Amino acid sequence: YGDFETLIVEKADGVALIRLNRPDVLNALNSTVARELVELVGLIDRDPEVGCSVITGSEKAFAAGADISEMETKSYMEMYGEDFFAVWERFTHARKPVIAAVAGYALGGGCELAMMCDFIIAAETAKFGQPEIKLGVMPGMGGSQRLTRFVGKSVAMDMCLTGRMMDAAEAKQTGLVARVVAADQLIEEAKQAARTIAGFSQPIVAMTKETVNRSYEMTLSEGIRFERRLFHAMFATEDQKEGMNAFVEKRKAQFKDR
């Protein structure tokens, strides 16, 4: 995919492993990270060899937030004029799944980036938080909205208003993360989940992701109709025929549609 200043990418077995690489600032997310990540997920969406990505940080920090030193002196007109943070919306338009593998701090924009992914696998060392209130601001990359949908109003208010951190056990219990594993298992567990996804039909995976995401945007009856229409559309793929035929013939399916 070329060279990136703030990211390290490895590709193997249908999976792209993306590492945030700003160790000196605990992977603080500046505009370069945003621009590079958006570019990279676009390239991955167009790469038929990859079916799923994992995004991770270091053992100490997934990401300790948006880069405070980049924002500190900005005026209102600069923030508004640039539509600061709007670039991150394009990250959520990735069609292929992205799993967040979180160890250490996922604070502010770091927590928000993890929530922009399709699901989160956390190490026991993970710490989540929206501490922006301590800086005289509030979440700006979707945290007030996404965290509330993940954990409900009461816990989201607690997190956003007190700025306290949540450990991995609480994140699991409140539904913020899908799985918690030992720190030394984190990358393997996330890669394994990604390989499983990459082994399925790519168009069916993309349609499934799109459909689950619609549940945030639509009423229940419209969402169920959307699901049913895409379910019908799946019968235009070779992979539906292959998947069902393989079951009937008691063999492993070989998915090929791209």
Ligand code: CAA
């Ligand atoms: N932005 C810029 N630099 C950051 C950073 C951030 N969000 N988080 C950490 N760093 C830098 C520190 O300034 C420090 O740099 P120096 O070595 O040059 O001093 C380096 O990373 C290491 O950090 P610490 O020395 O502070 O490490 P620690 O282990 O003592 O503490 C920490 C770790 C508790 C995570 C602490 O770094 C911290 O509180 N970071 C800020 C967390 C935060 O407020 N995040 C929200 C940011 S605002 C935001 O994200 C807005 C939004 O909604 C998108």
